[in-house]
Amino acid sequence: MGERIRVAVLGAQGRMGSEAVRAVEAADDMELSAAVDRDDSLDALTEAGTDVAVDLTHPEAVLGNLEFCVRNGIHGVVGTTGWTAERLDRLRGWLAGSPGTGVLIAPNFGIGAVLTMRFAREAARFFESAEVVELHHPNKADAPSGTAVRTAQLVAEARREAGLPPQPDATSTALDGARGADVDGVPVHAVRLRGLVAHQEVLFGDEGETLTIRHDSMNRGSFMPGVLLGVRRIGATPGLTVGLEHFLFDGSDAAGAGAVAPEAGNG
């Protein structure tokens, strides 16, 4: 007692929220202090002595929720999207007035997805060629996925910084679309297949060798280890943190890893 982190879930009846409730309840070092949804009062958080609030609500609700939390010294772990520079500034203002409180905003709580992006960015400058293949269920509306586009952008950025020339490609006759979508010079291919969930491969190639980083996400539960990791760390990280990667890697290079922007989404 006293040892366990008291965690409230906001948006507790949503798809992600209900997973979070289950994950918190199953974690040995946490207990659920409150599970609130849209019509519930936030007072439940303070009454229950909440340490950390996990916000998985909507862009319209999240700012009000965080204002309440920060003013009451409750840390926030936020998966809700819709963050603009202006909104982030307002949040920073509240945090300035509550110096011991921390908020983590993570556009993607999938640890595997965040690692994939980081490793892709690190590997990019060592290889002549780089392409991204993402594979999803056929009900997905966008192609490529936001994560694949973001990954390709990170790879392109690292190639630019390293002064790499454009990728080699002798294609002279091609069917339309065969070579994929061009994202800042990095080809991205989107496969849609019944039976798949969410998968991504980043392929790098140089003379005589290739390196492939593949992430397979089988279900929504795959975001929960990232949420719990955020809950465990946020108490020791006052102020605003954007991107789960800051909690995955310590030291000087965490800043660079922050290149994953808040608008990337979990897509």
Next chain:
Amino acid sequence: MGERIRVAVLGAQGRMGSEAVRAVEAADDMELSAAVDRDDSLDALTEAGTDVAVDLTHPEAVLGNLEFCVRNGIHGVVGTTGWTAERLDRLRGWLAGSPGTGVLIAPNFGIGAVLTMRFAREAARFFESAEVVELHHPNKADAPSGTAVRTAQLVAEARREAGLPPQPDATSTALDGARGADVDGVPVHAVRLRGLVAHQEVLFGDEGETLTIRHDSMNRGSFMPGVLLGVRRIGATPGLTVGLEHFLFDGSDAAGAGAVAPEAGNG
């Protein structure tokens, strides 16, 4: 002695031909009777008592070569391309006049590639979704590869015969090219990466499961087992055979497998 098959290689100094010379010399059950190239006389074949001629020359040379071989009762194993209905008819005419002689024309001697196409065609009707991803070195001129296009056509054909509806795909916003090239309703994606040689994946998906058939070809040597298999079998197969698959599978269903057309190429 007398037991080994006496094999001549035509086009012996070309890239494929020189591999074939090496492969024949290394095979326990064969011996090289002649290695001829463009300026050499075909008489070398008859003088050396050749049983089987392997033709890896050019479209302009192959007809003359085969006319000579068939008239002299030498069986042919042919990787040279450029076959039209009219050319095949001329060849059939010669064979009609030399009843014990056989000629195999194989657009693709890669056993793995032929198996991939066959399995893809067989699997196609059981899955809601099917896509092809081919991956090659970046010096390749065409995208997708001829083999990938042919594979997609076989899959599309099998889907049509089974009465399958169009593939599910809810994509509503996409970057140009993201969903690949459309080959008869089957998306085909072409990756070009330094370090790769020639690779192909055929992906099938249905509710809760996927099946992937992948072929990796590391070098030109991968065609040689197919050439040798052709050499071993052609003596017992009079007449014209188009497609190595007829020698890979026996019985009634070989005919269906013949769906791999002579124009597919080894690409």
Next chain:
Amino acid sequence: MGERIRVAVLGAQGRMGSEAVRAVEAADDMELSAAVDRDDSLDALTEAGTDVAVDLTHPEAVLGNLEFCVRNGIHGVVGTTGWTAERLDRLRGWLAGSPGTGVLIAPNFGIGAVLTMRFAREAARFFESAEVVELHHPNKADAPSGTAVRTAQLVAEARREAGLPPQPDATSTALDGARGADVDGVPVHAVRLRGLVAHQEVLFGDEGETLTIRHDSMNRGSFMPGVLLGVRRIGATPGLTVGLEHFLFDGSDAAGAGAVAPEAGNG
């Protein structure tokens, strides 16, 4: 009316059975005539005018169920295991007395798994090397999976029939277990990883090329397309059929595919 197949599910409250109930209800060409479990009377089947009974019960229950069905002219589609030669003989006896009735016993209803085994058996004789890697969740009790063992046996059998020598392997110093389990000369490796469900790769290699057949099963729902296929075909297939592959492939070679024995299990 009259057009749709009237399907009863036996073992309707079990894990597989409840999936089957859902799948039958969702199929346009079927309707659920009865959903019975251990304490329910089988008379519900006849009263509801059942065409096909899907048995997903237990070895102790299945024989009694099938005796009732066959005597009443109800076709059977059976996933229940525990079949011995003696039990199959009894079933054949009942079927002999009811000439228009058919029963399908399928140890594995996963179409992808059945195709993988079939393709593996067909490809085996063309490659010097063959290994199996299966990958499952870490709660699985047996290693390798029954399906992987069965696949390796089929590959070994095909190699023997083709007169292939033992696989090349120059390993002279090895850590215990590094080269996997030896199943009739085919190495089988079992990976256990949180996040996985049920996956299998069959790898074939020859000079310069490899062929990989991979099956990924994401959930129990993946067996339902196979169950429904059995329901659709059994009415036109009197007598006993063992193995779903007989309904996947027509013609003379179906017999050979029957090499998948009833004791293989869905594991």
Next chain:
Amino acid sequence: MGERIRVAVLGAQGRMGSEAVRAVEAADDMELSAAVDRDDSLDALTEAGTDVAVDLTHPEAVLGNLEFCVRNGIHGVVGTTGWTAERLDRLRGWLAGSPGTGVLIAPNFGIGAVLTMRFAREAARFFESAEVVELHHPNKADAPSGTAVRTAQLVAEARREAGLPPQPDATSTALDGARGADVDGVPVHAVRLRGLVAHQEVLFGDEGETLTIRHDSMNRGSFMPGVLLGVRRIGATPGLTVGLEHFLFDGSDAAGAGAVAPEAGNG
């Protein structure tokens, strides 16, 4: 003139050495100053104004070569193995007497292999499960490969440091060898297949997701980009550096990456 790095290759007639000669000749920013083998005098290096010597010789030759180079202010890039603590100390002594000179000893020049080990080490602490599958041609004598063993050790070390419990594995009945070799608690599986060259997969899994890092090395040429990178950087890196990873990543965490020990080998 003056701008290009003048590079000598020692062991120029060996397999790796002859590749290095070709690679240096093909690099725009280098020129080959000398190509020496076992009976040639090292004076050729000084006479030709060599900046960097690439040593790809034998454990018996390398120490003498480096003593000569360091005393003459020639930087060294060394792929030769056989380094002991005592040998490294002797080399450090020579370097202390020639303050501007640098030597890089790299047990593995494959950039992809080094990245794979680094990423594996970084990812390890975030996942409940981790296994290694390495795949090689069947002429390889050891199983698993030295690189796979080293990778598993790095993963095991990172798991220990993060306080992770043993991996979940409910296997209760297994065939001998099915679960691979146990390297510090990390299962390692070795596949041997004709047609393969050198490949490695590191698999990580947690609830609902997996991360796979795969490295494919198609030929010896794959080590050359790493050798050239060493040549380009060593001039600005006085003293002894062990491990190519120090040149791949800058800043504070390079030290940690140095965990790849000199005895790992290119296997």
